[in-house]
């Protein structure tokens with residue numbers, strides 16, 4: 001069984017399904033969404049953040065690195081800083097252990113199913129009282145199907161509501177099918193309904209994703225759809241029409257649709273991971289509510305429950321919503 005690293009266990013989360021939840025972020029994803037705001041969950045391997053502001057230029061990391069990735073540079077302002085080239089990094093993490101100021105920190109901890117269960121089940125009382133549970137997220141949980149199945153199964157057996165956040169990418173249907181009896185809620189990220197764009201921009205075909213979705217619908221699974229609204233990628237009238245046609249024709253099988261506007265909060269993490277060059281959305285602004293509302297309204301008119309930005313009923317004087325457009329809560 002392939003065991004993923006865990007980047008974070010987020011307790012008391014209110015965003016990732018109903019009630020109070022614990023969200024488990026697994027590290028590793030086969031898709032390459034260029035807007036990803038959790039870049040630390042893309043690469044399945046361990047890596048480290050480097051925070052220049054915390055670096056005192058002591059050189060301890062330079063001394064222990066077997067790959068010669070770091071060198072001390074004396075600057076005209078009198079400070080000494082590290083210049084870091086990760087090209088030959090062996091991911092040994094000796095530099096992190098050597099750093100006394102926490103200018104370097106490991107991304108991705110090794111945890112067994114038992115470790116995660118111990119932590120997740122400690123909040124069982126909150127789940128019971130709030131109608132919450134545990135959400136397995138990423139990265140992409142289905143990149144580690146046996147692990148995810150085992151974790152979901154143990155949680156389910158303990159009486160915990162289990163949600164999974166996934167792009168439903170697997171090409172073999174059995175991977176998703178195997179979760180039907182242990183997952184209570186599938187939150188499926190549907191990034192585009194244009195096969196060409198999906199493949200060219202994200203690097204993965206759309207067809208298996210739709211086939212898995214259809215399987216979930218046919219099985220009567222509890223499915224929510226997440227649509228990340230990305231400027232210039234999936235926010236044209238043609239994109240909106242495609243979402244409305246597809247999701248509208250399956251409204252009875254879908255618990256709700258969450259429209260999640262692009263934001264660039266993850267940009268700093270690209271820098272701390274040494275991957276600033278790969279971030280293409282620097283300076284791109286979050287779309288205004290007016291841009292999202294036509295899609296929200298059209299989906300609602302098809303009988304779908306819709307949230308915008310994970311917030312209930314975004315209604316302000318600037319939006320064109322009327323009383324009849326009140327949006328619904330995550331269920």
Ligand code: SF4
Nearest residue numbers: 065089090092093095
């Ligand atoms: S993790 Fe990379 S940069 Fe750090 S000591 Fe090891 S090889 Fe050097």
Ligand code: SF4
Nearest residue numbers: 055056058059061099
């Ligand atoms: S060990 Fe830490 S504080 Fe010292 S030079 Fe390296 S990163 Fe900076």
